[in-house]
Amino acid sequence: MAAKKARPRNGEAGSRPGRPGGAGKPFRRKSCLFCKDKVSEVDYKNVNQLRRYISDRGKIRGPRITGACRKRQRQVAVAIKRAREMALLPYVAEAGPPSRSRSSERS
Ligand SMILES: [Zn+2]
Numbered sequence: 001m002a003a004k005k006a007r008p009r010n011g012e013a014g015s016r017p018g019r020p021g022g023a024g025k026p027f028r029r030k031s032c033l034f035c036k037d038k039v040s041e042v043d044y045k046n047v048n049q050l051r052r053y054i055s056d057r058g059k060i061r062g063p064r065i066t067g068a069c070r071k072r073q074r075q076v077a078v079a080i081k082r083a084r085e086m087a088l089l090p091y092v093a094e095a096g097p098p099s100r101s102r103s104s105e106r107s
Pocket of ligand 1: 033034036068
């Protein structure tokens with residue numbers, strides 16, 4: 001059988017019909033969790049928190065999705081990259097074998 005091609009699920013490239021032009025502010029701005037919790041610095045060791053800012057494919061979500069402000073978004077991006085280096089977060093989430101089918105069965 002043909003393997004299913006995994007689709008990237010980032011909404012950036014997608015053209016949405018009901019998208020606001022940008023003049024007004026129709027969307028409610030979500031207060032970012034870091035400012036809300038008064039986190040001075042994003043901790044790269046806090047994987048559970050960082051996981052909310054990456055997609056199921058392991059990619060960093062945009063600030064529009066996460067609701068983080070630019071300052072925090074940047075910190076999150078840095079923290080995620082650092083966490084990846086420390087092998088705390090995956091570079092690519094295992095949502096499916098991209099090239100070869102490594103059948104490692106584990107439960
Ligand atoms: Zn913020």
